[in-house]
Amino acid sequence: MTSTQELTKNQALVFNALARAEGPLSAYTILDQLRGEGFRAPLQVYRALDKLLDYGMIHRLESINAFVACSHPHNHSHSHGMTAFAICEKCGQVSEFSDEVITGRVREWTSENGFRQSKTTIEIRGVCANCAAA
């Protein structure tokens, strides 16, 4: 389940909304964008988002309660490592990267402490190069 084709109608609508967006969208922003497609209730969005998160096609940005399409959809290196996000507080743009050193250090800490990790969030808030220059 990694291609748009195999998504249900609602999942595809939500994914496309995120894919064509320039930056992260909140669930309610997505809802508003899809009212024309017949969406009426938050749950229609949240259910689709949950599935898309499962499939690894989108990410949730915890620090801003928003969602983005994965920017490396065909790069499976991410599926093994942790993904970090740099979020610009001026323009809202999000840069996604994954770092093996960070991944390794987190794994060291968890195994030393017997912590069974399920999901790790790394979010850097700040101002991107473009906005810092302006």
Added chain:
Amino acid sequence: MTSTQELTKNQALVFNALARAEGPLSAYTILDQLRGEGFRAPLQVYRALDKLLDYGMIHRLESINAFVACSHPHNHSHSHGMTAFAICEKCGQVSEFSDEVITGRVREWTSENGFRQSKTTIEIRGVCANCAAA
């Protein structure tokens, strides 16, 4: 402003609620705990939390919308590095640590990309050693 003495009444009440809690508390849980002290509205809690965050006495856990007292209040190594949190989804316990290697890698990425970072969130969700054993 690093000691409890210099806090205002509301700040001290909120800080003490967090300090005596076993784990993270939501703003509304704190509000309920402090109704006996005269708290009536969310803003009383949020305003105190904002200041305590400023002072570095507490942390906000973005992935669970909750707050914890800083567990290393007298260790200023944290003020230079990034703090990571391991959050147990079974018992709610939070372990706080800071790692220079992770801090360094994040700094490398930000400086390579001209990103001016202001705050970084690292949260590991999973199951702690105690709960995994049980």
Added chain:
DNA sequence: ATCGATATGTGATGTTATTACATTAGTCAA
């Protein structure tokens, strides 16, 4: 055709956070 699993529709509700505005308390200089 029936069953089970998955997906959807909808209203109500629960949880988290902020806005707007009024009031009070502390600080400090003239």
Added chain:
DNA sequence: TTGACTAATGTAATAACATCACATATCGAT
């Protein structure tokens, strides 16, 4: 001590984010 400024507080209303409960529909496998 007054006035003026700043920080802190009180309160109601509202906004923003997320889930529950229940009904209905769609689809595949037997």
